[in-house]
Amino acid sequence: MSSIPPSTRHVLSILVEDRYGELARIVGLFSGRGYNIDSLAVNQSLEPGMSRVVLTTRGDPSVVEQILKQVNKLVRVHKVRHLVGDGHLERELCVATVRAASPRAREELERVIKLTGARVLAFSASAFTVEVTGTSSDVEQFIELLRPLGVRDMVRSAPVALSRAGSEGEVQPAESAAQ
């Protein structure tokens, strides 16, 4: 690699058998071949015995083609989808504890909550724990709004992603590879 090509963010949705070591195989493939995982979300899928892995990565088109083929080659991977463009929706979860000590700060917090659709999960005399879901940029915006109020702690999940109802924006590498 003499020059670093412009790399774009890519979202992969992987359906893999829920078996010992299969996630390690996927993750190991990325580290072993020098690809990067920006985020990773794993949970059960609709199909029994299958896990859905949603991961985001970066790379130029040839790198992503290689990633798709390599993941698809894993023996227990049933399906790999490359989610592109407007064809899919992404959501991540953010939970934060905010001090909001002064009455003014509490008023401001109330406004932020209304504006972003956040929810209060817990509160005490001195702090509030709130959650919000949205795209990565929604979440980033939310954090920026909270920052002046004194964020004590914050956690974000990896984004999950799904094709939008009625969308055609899916690519299945197994079929595209042969052509």
Place this chain on the structure above:
Amino acid sequence: MQSPRIAIAKTPSSEPAARRAPSTPPNGQPAAGAADEAALAPRLRGARIIVEGLIKEGVDLIFGYPGGAILHVYDELYKVQDRLRHVLVRHEQGAVHAAEGYARATGKVGVAMVTSGPGATNVVTGLANALMDSTPIVVISGQVATTLIGNDAFQEADIVGITRPCTKYNYLVKRVEDLAPTIKEAFYLARSGRPGPVLIDIPKDVTAFEAPFLWPEKVELASYKPTVKGHPLQVKKAVDLMRQVDRAVLYVGGGVVNANAQPEVQELARRLNLPVTPTLMGLGSFPPNDPQSLGMLGMHGTYTANMAMAKADLIINIGARFDDRVTGRVDKFAVNAKKIHVDIDPSNVNKTVNVDVPIVGDAKHVLEQMLEMLPKSDPAPERKEWWAELREMQKRYPLRYQKRSDVIMPQKFFEELADLTRGRFICTTDVGQHQMWAAQYYPVDNGRNWLTSGGLGTMGYGLPAAVGAALSGTDQPVLCVTGDGSFQMCIQELATCVQESLNLKILVMNNRFLGMVRQWQELLYDRRYSEVGLKYFPDFVKIAEAYGATGLRAEKPEELRAVLEKGLNTPGTVLMDIIVHKETNVFPMIPGGAAHYEILLGPEDDEDAQPRELA
């Protein structure tokens, strides 16, 4: 390290496990429909299931080394000696390379068996080697009991974690009921699609538990369906190109050997009058002395083969993978040529080189499809100018070397060897200069007679691979061509050779250097020879004799022929120590990072004619 493995055989932790086995299947009841079948099936211990499973898969020979965690299985091996032969090697690496040698020579799956911990970690090199060269093998490793896994138990290693990136697939079998289906599946994965190594890690208590022996008739994996036939439209496109384009070259790799597609390659080459160049792994796919053969391709390939790729308008790649030893600098590789690429592994397509007509499929099937689409009435194209150009290059830049009478030139040694054996032998090599000279001068007429470590470049592969080949049931004698460096990496397998009375001829090309590294240091590091002179080397003849083999030595050119003749005609395992010129280099050479037409030629070639830029 060896004796403690035996010591754990009767530790309290493993014995009670064996006794409580039958009553407690770890995970519930078998399905209702299968219950009858299960009731009728014989109940066997896990160790016996492994052995019977291997026999069901058609295995009659395994290579291995026992130890504590695998003891129950070795006990069963003892009982089935008449149906399943075990060959004891002297190091686990040797077991895997022997299995690889067996697999390459026969086309069947090679099998190795080792114990846990150090036994298992010693197979890593062999697994990585088999993965790179697409060799079908199954390795069974013992593991500490399931109750001990994760406790840093004696001889425990997370071998499934360690070997995940160097196997096609691997398993940790935690339930005795899973053993039979796992073994069946492992063999299927090893031999199907792009072949490769599969490891099955089996905890000791699983080999002691009992279960009904139910052997699955077939394997069905929804997520694993290798493409065998090429897409007809793509094949058609390829055939049209091959008929239209005059300056074409057929580039064949190990996939042809794995698919047993040598007759089809030859027919395609004939019907289209194509020049053919094999890769290191593809040697033997096309007769080496055929007028249509350009010789080997790549870093130490012939001038003509590499320049044919550079000057062609069409490259037809069957079962090769545009490896960096072939392409050189990728951005300068055959920029003007259209490329057809037939590969069973879709991830090889457009990996390093973008191609115009990719065809995912098995080499044999795709070649058959191509041959069917070629109109029978088509006369073979003449390709007159193209052949004239190639012939001119062949005439001007043949393989050549300095002839000397005071010292044995390595190339002379290989010429003599080729003359005396004429490809009748199975030939294994190690890695380095001798490997490249063998590839250049030894006439391989069948890919299954040529066993070399291509992708990984594993010094130490040659001798154990020769053990595997010699035990493959062939009538052919086996040659192991090696160097004084490589040979010492698995020298202990001499004991296996003598133990099994193998008809094996070992040729040590002895230049008292790690020759290939020295060559790079000479050419690229201004002769700063850093740790390439073996300051001490043993007397190989005496070593052979100490192991009970025959040892011979040739030091002078006038001794060479006689020693080779004597050695090749002496029965049993014979080592010939051939003392050759110390600082001869392998030419042609494409230095790492150079374009594939920036070929260095030897001092014997016309200095003015050293090609630097592509005409």
